[in-house]
Amino acid sequence: MITVKALxxxxxxxxxxxxxxxxxxxxxxxxxxxxxxxxxxxxxxxVLRCLAGLYSHWHGEMTIGGRALGHKLTRERCRLxxxxxxxxxxxxxxxxxxxAALMEPLVIHxxxxxxxxxxxxxxxxxxxxxxxxxxxxQLSGGQRQRVAIARALILEPxxxxxxxxxxxxxxxxxxxxxxxxxxxxxxxxLTYILVTHDLGVVVHLCDRLAVMQQGRIVDTLASSxxxxxxxxNPYTRTLVDATRSYSRAA
Ligand SMILES: Nc1ncnc2c1ncn2[C@@H]1O[C@H](COP(=O)(O)OP(=O)(O)OP(=O)(O)O)[C@@H](O)[C@H]1O
Numbered sequence: 001m002i003t004v005k006a007l008x009x010x011x012x013x014x015x016x017x018x019x020x021x022x023x024x025x026x027x028x029x030x031x032x033x034x035x036x037x038x039x040x041x042x043x044x045x046x047v048l049r050c051l052a053g054l055y056s057h058w059h060g061e062m063t064i065g066g067r068a069l070g071h072k073l074t075r076e077r078c079r080l081x082x083x084x085x086x087x088x089x090x091x092x093x094x095x096x097x098x099x100a101a102l103m104e105p106l107v108i109h110x111x112x113x114x115x116x117x118x119x120x121x122x123x124x125x126x127x128x129x130x131x132x133x134x135x136x137x138q139l140s141g142g143q144r145q146r147v148a149i150a151r152a153l154i155l156e157p158x159x160x161x162x163x164x165x166x167x168x169x170x171x172x173x174x175x176x177x178x179x180x181x182x183x184x185x186x187x188x189x190l191t192y193i194l195v196t197h198d199l200g201v202v203v204h205l206c207d208r209l210a211v212m213q214q215g216r217i218v219d220t221l222a223s224s225x226x227x228x229x230x231x232x233n234p235y236t237r238t239l240v241d242a243t244r245s246y247s248r249a250a
Contacts, residue, residue: 038212088144142173
């Protein structure tokens with residue numbers, strides 16, 4: 001469903017120029033959940049942002065369902081693919097109620113049955129009508145992330161790009177949101193690309209993953225390999241070992 005080939009991107013000019021993505025390539029099947037992991041600064045979020053249309057100066061080729069993605073963010077692309085960010089507080093407008101946050105995309109895209117769609121979406125993400133007129137500061141972190149997920153799903157996209165969707169949440173709430181994401185994918189056959197530092201999240205949610213290091217993909221493997229000793233790449237091995245020793249220390 002999604003292919004990324006020879007994706008390159010840099011920032012800055014002249015002597016300040018820094019190449020951030022080097023020939024990044026991977027493909028994700030329809031209905032698959034694909035993880036992108038790697039150390040901080042390795043370029044994971046930048047890949048998602050290129051797909052989401054938030055950067056336009058990339059080189060390479062990206063396709064969705066066989067059709068090439070252009071450099072501009074079109075309405076059609078928004079309908080097909082939505083992004084969920086790490087910090088639900090930052091991604092929701094502080095002076096917009098939940099109702100306004102969910103209505104806005106429906107109005108922009110001139111969708112029918114707007115009121116009904118908002119009600120149904122609130123239920124789908126485990127909230128209800130009583131949340132409709134609340135502001136973000138009147139919600140818990142987990143509820144805010146549910147609203148952010150609802151806003152991403154309200155246009156019925158086929159693909160969700162998830163950038164560390166649980167890392168700003170308390171550990172107890174992280175599992176709730178991961179379960180919700182797993183449930184939504186199973187129910188609607190959504191395709192996910194998920195960026196995370198947390199290999200546990202990948203094991204929980206993803207079928208396969210790619211490991212990034214300094215702007216390159218250095219390994220692609222099944223997420224089941226992380227738990228069953230099937231990791232052969234030395235760099236991936238160090239990430240797995242680092243996670244194990246961190247969990248033991250915690
Ligand atoms: N808008 C920008 N301008 C300049 N440099 C940028 C910009 N966005 C990202 N970078 C640089 O690109 C590199 C990759 O950043 P990116 O956010 O993709 O990494 P990441 O793997 O997602 O890291 P983290 O896990 O810490 O979020 C970093 O060196 C970062 O400083």
